[in-house]
Amino acid sequence: MCGIVGYVGTTSGTTALDVVMEGLARLEYRGYDSAGVALVAEGQVAAQKRAGKLVNLRQALVDAPLPASRTAIGHTRWATHGGPTDQNAHPHRGGDDGKLALIHNGIIENFHSLKTQLLADGVGFASETDTEVAAQLLAQAYAGDLTEAMRTVVNRLEGAFTLLAVHADNPGVVVGARRNSPLVVGRGEHENFLGSDVAAFIGHTRQAIELGQDQIVTITPESIDIIGFDGAPAQGKPYEVTWDAAAAEKGGHRSFMAKEIAEQPHAVADTLLGRTDESGRLVLDELRIAEEDLRRVSKITIIACGTAAYAGMVAKYAIEHWTRIPCEVELAHEFRYRDPVIDSTSLVVSISQSGETMDTLMAVKHANDLGAHTLSICNTHGSTIPRESDAVLYTHAGPEIAVASTKAFLAQITASYILGLYLAQLRGTLSEEEIAEITHELGEVPHKLSHLLDSMDRVREIARFMADSRSVLFLGRHVGFPVALEGALKLKEIAYIHAEGFAAGELKHGPIALIEPGQPVFIVVPSPSTAHGLHGKVVSNIQEIRARGARTLVIAEEGDDDVVPFADEIIRVPATPTLLAPLLTVVPLQVFACELATARGLDVDQPRNLAKSVTVE
Numbered sequence: 001m002c003g004i005v006g007y008v009g010t011t012s013g014t015t016a017l018d019v020v021m022e023g024l025a026r027l028e029y030r031g032y033d034s035a036g037v038a039l040v041a042e043g044q045v046a047a048q049k050r051a052g053k054l055v056n057l058r059q060a061l062v063d064a065p066l067p068a069s070r071t072a073i074g075h076t077r078w079a080t081h082g083g084p085t086d087q088n089a090h091p092h093r094g095g096d097d098g099k100l101a102l103i104h105n106g107i108i109e110n111f112h113s114l115k116t117q118l119l120a121d122g123v124g125f126a127s128e129t130d131t132e133v134a135a136q137l138l139a140q141a142y143a144g145d146l147t148e149a150m151r152t153v154v155n156r157l158e159g160a161f162t163l164l165a166v167h168a169d170n171p172g173v174v175v176g177a178r179r180n181s182p183l184v185v186g187r188g189e190h191e192n193f194l195g196s197d198v199a200a201f202i203g204h205t206r207q208a209i210e211l212g213q214d215q216i217v218t219i220t221p222e223s224i225d226i227i228g229f230d231g232a233p234a235q236g237k238p239y240e241v242t243w244d245a246a247a248a249e250k251g252g253h254r255s256f257m258a259k260e261i262a263e264q265p266h267a268v269a270d271t272l273l274g275r276t277d278e279s280g281r282l283v284l285d286e287l288r289i290a291e292e293d294l295r296r297v298s299k300i301t302i303i304a305c306g307t308a309a310y311a312g313m314v315a316k317y318a319i320e321h322w323t324r325i326p327c328e329v330e331l332a333h334e335f336r337y338r339d340p341v342i343d344s345t346s347l348v349v350s351i352s353q354s355g356e357t358m359d360t361l362m363a364v365k366h367a368n369d370l371g372a373h374t375l376s377i378c379n380t381h382g383s384t385i386p387r388e389s390d391a392v393l394y395t396h397a398g399p400e401i402a403v404a405s406t407k408a409f410l411a412q413i414t415a416s417y418i419l420g421l422y423l424a425q426l427r428g429t430l431s432e433e434e435i436a437e438i439t440h441e442l443g444e445v446p447h448k449l450s451h452l453l454d455s456m457d458r459v460r461e462i463a464r465f466m467a468d469s470r471s472v473l474f475l476g477r478h479v480g481f482p483v484a485l486e487g488a489l490k491l492k493e494i495a496y497i498h499a500e501g502f503a504a505g506e507l508k509h510g511p512i513a514l515i516e517p518g519q520p521v522f523i524v525v526p527s528p529s530t531a532h533g534l535h536g537k538v539v540s541n542i543q544e545i546r547a548r549g550a551r552t553l554v555i556a557e558e559g560d561d562d563v564v565p566f567a568d569e570i571i572r573v574p575a576t577p578t579l580l581a582p583l584l585t586v587v588p589l590q591v592f593a594c595e596l597a598t599a600r601g602l603d604v605d606q607p608r609n610l611a612k613s614v615t616v617e
């Protein structure tokens with residue numbers, strides 16, 4: 001996600017710009033595709049911004065130096081609304097006089113209606129971003145007091161956001177605000193800082209203040225004032241940062257993978273943001289395929305690789321159930337070599353975190369050549385696969401740095417479900433009430449994920465205990481089958497342990513021969529409420545392998561007592577409708593792999609022989 005830095009004050013030998021540029025460099029790990037700074041000097045706001053890496057911004061600052069200043073804000077942008085261009089980079093200006101500059105992390109859900117109002121007021125826009133709407137609103141609301149203007153504006157915004165603003169008439173002041181998006185304060189001597197995390201200022205101070213939800217902070221060199229969105233005085237939570245700079249980048253986690261696993265509630269929540277209206281109806285203004293064409297779709301083919309393909313396998317269950325459109329899932333590298341039956345009524349959905357996977361890209365091009373409608377589910381704005389596709393539905397997981405995909409997987413499933421529900425809405429295969437019920441349940445998932453993540457201590461103990469295992473098997477059924485495959489993939493790729501995932505029903509057709517005394521087997525158990533008695537069948541599978549000596553590690557819903565007699569270990573997940581369960585059941589398997597690989601002393605984030613983005617066929 002975007003990186004944010006704000007600074008007021010002076011440290012010996014450095015300027016506000018130096019401090020902010022240093023902070024942006026420390027926030028590079030968050031991933032970004034453009035960067036910019038703004039500072040207050042000589043009664044004006046001066047700014048510079050560039051698409052691409054910080055080196056481009058640095059060069060622009062050499063070519064056209066900004067004046068010295070003691071007040072600055074800086075931003076690294078991970079594109080959401082609008083591609084990664086100079087114009088869309090932050091800061092954004094507000095007002096005709098350009099005296100106000102604003103940076104933003106998050107998504108302003110109601111930006112479209114706000115922008116319509118601003119356009120009707122005659123306000124012009126220089127970018128495609130939701131952020132510029134906030135900048136223009138702030139300029140409209142400003143009457144000499146930047147904090148008060150911020151308070152007016154945040155109460156009109158919906159969604160998740162961190163905002164930082166400076167105004168030419170308020171030198172020595174930076175105002176920040178947060179809702180559902182991070183912002184921390186760094187307290188210095190005659191200087192203060194704001195950052196999306198402590199890495200932004202760890203080179204200068206270790207005294208931090210955690211802001212609460214819906215709070216506004218105003219910093220000057222000598223003061224830090226916090227109020228709520230209602231204007232009432234508020235308190236932050238002071239603490240001392242004990243991490244070193246490297247740990248700070250990882251938010252105190254031992255690896256990026258661990259950090260990204262912890263970020264999953266946000267990945268799901270952010271991917272859901274702005275995709276439904278108050279009544280639970282899906283609103284996908286961003287899709288560029290005509291509704292009429294979507295109504296005519298006769299077949300959906302999902303193409304992807306690795307973890308993204310497993311997300312597609314999960315999605316197939318839901319999409320077919322909700323839309324009654326046949327849906328197949330194919331590894332992208334197999335798709336174009338087998339003469340697939342695709343025509344203009346086919347919808348080919350690619351899933352890719354990076355948007356650069358060559359196998360998936362080539363499959364999308366092939367689908368285009370065959371005349372299909374192509375839709376990309378992708379986490380990376382401006383990447384190649386969305387550009388080659390007719391339409392794109394972005395996941396908002398934020399940058400994923402660890403090679404092993406975790407939060408992107410959950411975001412991919414979430415986005416696929418949004419697509420499935422949208423198609424069901426268009427084609428009338430689900431009622432409005434049914435759609436509202438499912439979107440409500442999806443909205444509950446982030447909270448359940450947080451609860452689940454807080455209860456992973458036993459999983460970590462099991463992982464450490466199993467650090468020397470030579471082989472681990474994973475069983476699942478229905479949507480639990482791709483979860484089993486994903487659990488096995490995680491273990492293989494980061495712990496280098498032989499691992500296999502199977503459909504539980506397939507056991508008796510071969511894999512059960514692998515079971516010998518002590519063989520660890522994870523079993524992803526469907527909810528007892530799952531149709532067709534599936535739960536009972538999986539419980540029988542557990543009995544069958546346990547009778548042959550397997551050590552059974554059972555992932556089961558809270559309150560499912562049927563599994564208790566046959567489980568050597570039970571890992572509980574919160575109850576949720578069957579089709580949404582993969583968003584929860586995969587988490588213990590991610591945590592298990594991450595902890596086990598760490599216990600083996602391996603580089604969890606950069607496993608051997610693998611690259612984050614596979615850009616060759």
Ligand code: M6R
Nearest residue numbers: 306307308352353354357404405
């Ligand atoms: O960037 P993509 O989502 O297209 O990448 C696809 C796979 O290469 C990726 O999911 C890979 O399997 C991960 N390393 C799994 O953790």
